[in-house]
């Protein structure tokens with residue numbers, strides 16, 4: 001489990017140590033961790049550190065100090081380094097150490113911006129030490145022009161690799177918002193604790209990989225604000241059949257999805273649920289859709305019945321439901337059933353406040369915007385995308401349901417409770433029908449759930465697990481080319497096999 005804390009909480013945890021005079025020691029620990037990561041990356045890419053070209057973007061504060069000290073260590077191993085100072089001030093001791101190890105300095109001004117960008121582009125690694133947890137708003141003045149730098153992962157290039165010191169400069173350490181221009185990284189080396197701003201929204205997109213450097217403040221932190229499940233956490237949530245099982249005891253999933261207009265959604269959700277290991281799918285919907293489901297998945301049991309007359313352990317309602325009135329009624333019945341229920345796509349329009357955490361809403365940003373406005377908030381889609389952490393919490397609190405907000409980092413909030421962020425996905429998953437498979441995966445996890453846990457956050461954990469399995473299946477599929485959503489269940493089966501037996 002990865003735990004993340006707002007930048008403000010990390011600063012508060014550091015305070016007693018700073019007051020006790022441990023500031024320089026903390027900075028050396030941070031800088032050493034940054035140096036180690038940069039050295040490993042350089043060794044991997046070019047075989048050795050000697051002769052590497054390093055650029056440090058250094059702001060006025062301690063973030064610049066960390067980056068300058070890290071670069072000093074690279075200088076000591078034979079790298080060449082230039083510090084681009086984005087402010088008239090720089091951390092004095094760190095800059096002195098950098099100079100005395102042979103580092104060159106370029107003051108960023110209007111007339112040196114293009115030289116600075118050229119230096120970055122010709123370098124092997126750029127250390128972003130412009131702003132850290134002390135940053136307010138986006139990059140300003142000439143530093144804003146550095147935001148055009150694209151990390152190697154976004155250019156499919158070898159160099160320069162961009163390493164963010166603590167967090168990408170210009171990103172809000174608490175929310176992940178980008179109030180203005182910001183830098184983007186291949187790797188973020190973060191100090192003391194992962195910041196929540198690296199787990200959500202623009203911050204998650206800008207961070208790249210995340211590495212945590214322990215600087216000895218863990219004992220001063222309270223409960224995390226956001227968590228991320230790792231595979232061992234997900235494995236602990238999964239249920240395997242045991243010798244005495246029969247199809248009903250393994251868990252039956254009811255799926256009320258698809259319509260004459262959008263029949264495929266039901267096929268995709270069913271396929272994904274079966275690949276995740278539900279014992280049985282009972283499908284409710286119109287005959288033409290049942291026919292397609294039977295053709296693709298003969299094991300599914302289909303009827304044109306109602307939710308109360310159908311015996312299952314969990315529901316999925318909404319994918320591809322369109323304006324089908326029967327499917328809408330089934331979604332409302334599923335929400336009222338008291339059973340775990342995934343409410344997706346068109347069914348989200350039927351949501352009313354007063355739900356319980358066993359109801360899991362799975363909007364994308366557009367559906368989230370509609371939901372929030374129907375609940376009295378005034379927010380547009382760009383507003384949701386800019387600060388998804390705030391809005392996913394708000395939606396959970398307003399509805400009483402668990403809310404999963406899809407995106408590059410998928411966020412899950414339990415009402416009044418924990419928040420999870422999963423970022424295993426690939427942008428190849430931004431494809432029609434991809435969300436339908438996510439609801440099938442989540443439905444299957446809910447139907448087979450035998451952990452016996454019903455405490456706060458349990459449904460959020462299962463939803464986070466589903467998002468991770470979906471994301472990992474997408475990554476696996478993308479290894480052999482563009483993702484064909486109808487083939488995604490094959491990836492889901494492999495990911496499940498690894499989780500269960502890996």
Ligand SMILES: NC(=O)C1=CN([C@@H]2O[C@H](COP(=O)(O)OP(=O)(O)OC[C@H]3O[C@@H](n4cnc5c(N)ncnc54)[C@H](O)[C@@H]3O)[C@@H](O)[C@H]2O)[C@@H](O)CC1
Pocket residue numbers: 014018023026027028030059060061062063064066130131132133134135136137138139140165166167191215
């Ligand atoms: N406090 C500590 O104990 C430790 C802090 N560390 C590092 O220190 C960082 C925090 O350092 P600071 O508090 O000095 O803050 P920062 O280095 O994040 O930046 C603060 C400076 O930038 C200016 N500034 C703020 N927003 C700006 C903007 N939008 N455009 C231009 N200038 C802006 C401020 O006026 C101030 O001079 C952490 O992120 C981390 O990298 C590490 O050395 C570990 C220990």
Ligand SMILES: Nc1ncnc2c1ncn2[C@@H]1O[C@H](COP(=O)(O)OP(=O)(O)O)[C@@H](O)[C@H]1O
Pocket residue numbers: 345363364406407408409410425426427428429430431432433434435436437438470
């Ligand atoms: N840029 C992205 N990077 C990674 N995953 C993404 C991205 N955009 C969307 N996804 C994922 O793809 C899925 C898309 O779901 P959704 O928009 O509901 O699709 P549909 O309604 O067509 O089935 C979600 O799981 C979402 O998290």
Ligand SMILES: [K+]
Pocket residue numbers: 063128129130131132164165166167168169
């Ligand atoms: K930074």
